[in-house]
Amino acid sequence: MQKIDVFSLFVAMTLNLSIMAVALPYFMGRVNRAARYAQTGIVLQTAGWIFLFSSSAVERGGWADHLLSTLAMGCVSSGMVFNAMAFQIWCGRKVSVRTPIAIAVLMTVGYSIGFSNYPFRVGWANALLALQIATVVVELCRPPKVAVGRWRWLLAICLSIQMIVLACRAVLGAFYTAEFPNFFGPYLVNQIFALSSNSMMVLSVVAILLAHRDEAARELERLAMQDSLTGALNRRAWLLQSGIELASSVRYRQPIGLLLLDLDYFKQINDTHGHAVGDRALQLFVSGLQAVSRAGDVFCRYGGEEFCVLLKCATPDAVMAYDQRMRQWLAQHSIQELGFELSYSAGIAMREHDSDSIDTMLQRADVALYDAKSQGRGCTLASPVRLSA
Numbered sequence: 580m581q582k583i584d585v586f587s588l589f590v591a592m593t594l595n596l597s598i599m600a601v602a603l604p605y606f607m608g609r610v611n612r613a614a615r616y617a618q619t620g621i622v623l624q625t626a627g628w629i630f631l632f633s634s635s636a637v638e639r640g641g642w643a644d645h646l647l648s649t650l651a652m653g654c655v656s657s658g659m660v661f662n663a664m665a666f667q668i669w670c671g672r673k674v675s676v677r678t679p680i681a682i683a684v685l686m687t688v689g690y691s692i693g694f695s696n697y698p699f700r701v702g703w704a705n706a707l708l709a710l711q712i713a714t715v716v717v718e719l720c721r722p723p724k725v726a727v728g729r730w731r732w733l734l735a736i737c738l739s740i741q742m743i744v745l746a747c748r749a750v751l752g753a754f755y756t757a758e759f760p761n762f763f764g765p766y767l768v769n770q771i772f773a774l775s776s777n778s779m780m781v782l783s784v785v786a787i788l789l790a791h792r793d794e795a796a797r798e799l800e801r802l803a804m805q806d807s808l809t810g811a812l813n814r815r816a817w818l819l820q821s822g823i824e825l826a827s828s829v830r831y832r833q834p835i836g837l838l839l840l841d842l843d844y845f846k847q848i849n850d851t852h853g854h855a856v857g858d859r860a861l862q863l864f865v866s867g868l869q870a871v872s873r874a875g876d877v878f879c880r881y882g883g884e885e886f887c888v889l890l891k892c893a894t895p896d897a898v899m900a901y902d903q904r905m906r907q908w909l910a911q912h913s914i915q916e917l918g919f920e921l922s923y924s925a926g927i928a929m930r931e932h933d934s935d936s937i938d939t940m941l942q943r944a945d946v947a948l949y950d951a952k953s954q955g956r957g958c959t960l961a962s963p964v965r966l967s968a
């Protein structure tokens with residue numbers, strides 16, 4: 580252990596961090612907010628270490644040492660804030676980093692004020708950095724809001740190790756100053772710190788790349804399931820989910836209904852008001868479906884200006900009630916938001932036999948919809964009976 584050269588280990592780590600700080604943005608290309616935060620975190624950590632090295636090259640305790648060391652503390656702690664923001668987004672949470680920011684400010688200001696007192700500044704900086712990391716570890720251990728991979732535990736372990744070593748350095752620096760007079764000296768805790776910092780840095784970057792890959796996979800899945808204009812499920816995703824719901828309705832002997840809705844004279848809307856207004860009408864229609872849907876109702880943009888809703892545990896009356904709520908919602912909102920009345924025709928199909936599939940129900944709903952169009956539009960039919968107007 581005596582042969583381990585702390586200074587060289589930290590130089591190697593800073594060099595690797597610097598390469599990463601430059602290479603990651605270049606190789607990751609255009610990335611979203613979380614990855615940008617993580618990259619910024621790495622850049623700040625790198626800057627922190629460079630300042631720390633620079634401070635060891637100037638007169639010890641002088642103004643340059645004071646300035647460079649304070650900048651180092653500010654960069655390292657704010658780097659952790661950016662990392663914390665990235666981790667929160669990757670865990671599907673809202674960004675909330677008031678505590679890590681408060682600790683970063685408190686640590687940097689306290690460090691600068693107490694700079695001339697070595698035991699104080701070492702104890703203070705290391706203890707608060709350990710505390711800041713603890714808040715990030717706690718966040719990582721909370722159940723995430725989206726499905727995330729094992730990178731979360733990898734990061735939690737890496738950060739916990741860093742936190743323990745920092746806490747040890749805080750105690751040694753503050754209370755055993757004579758045996759621990761500087762950062763790069765050949766002391767056991769420095770050697771452990773240098774070794775763990777090196778390996779944890781490599782593992783943390785691996786975890787960050789894994790988190791980024793996870794997020795990209797989630798985004799691809801979302802794009803594959805969602806209609807990009809309206810945010811509603813697309814036909815493929817709806818068919819998948821509807822198949823499952825239909826099977827479950829057979830298994831538990833529950834009624835299930837399907838409503839196929841088609842906007843009236845939509846070509847005319849596009850021709851008269853322009854394509855952008857047509858797009859807004861589609862988005863408004865989906866807002867309406869969202870507003871009137873209840874738990875268990877699954878809707879999608881089936882294609883063009885056609886939408887489909889599957890209503891679980893719904894009798895024909897419940898499907899009609901849904902249709903009425905939607906017509907009321909449109910009557911209240913369309914003129915106000917679009918400047919004209921938006922109406923639709925619809926067809927209803929209930930599951931009649933255990934052997935019914937979504938396809939057969941869609942065919943029946945389509946026949947009813949065709950009849951509704953033929954009868955003048957703006958109404959809902961469940962073939963062969965006209966149910967509403």
Ligand SMILES: Nc1nc2c(ncn2[C@@H]2O[C@H](COP(=O)(O)OP(=O)(O)OP(=O)(O)O)[C@@H](O)[C@H]2O)c(=O)[nH]1
Pocket residue numbers: 808841842843844845846847849853854855856857858861882883884952956
């Ligand atoms: N703005 C916009 N228009 C779309 C989109 N998708 C399909 N359309 C248009 O929707 C129109 C559908 O026209 P039709 O099938 O004749 O339907 P319609 O005019 O509503 O006629 P009826 O259904 O019989 O009342 C076409 O002009 C399509 O170009 C879209 O994403 N945005």
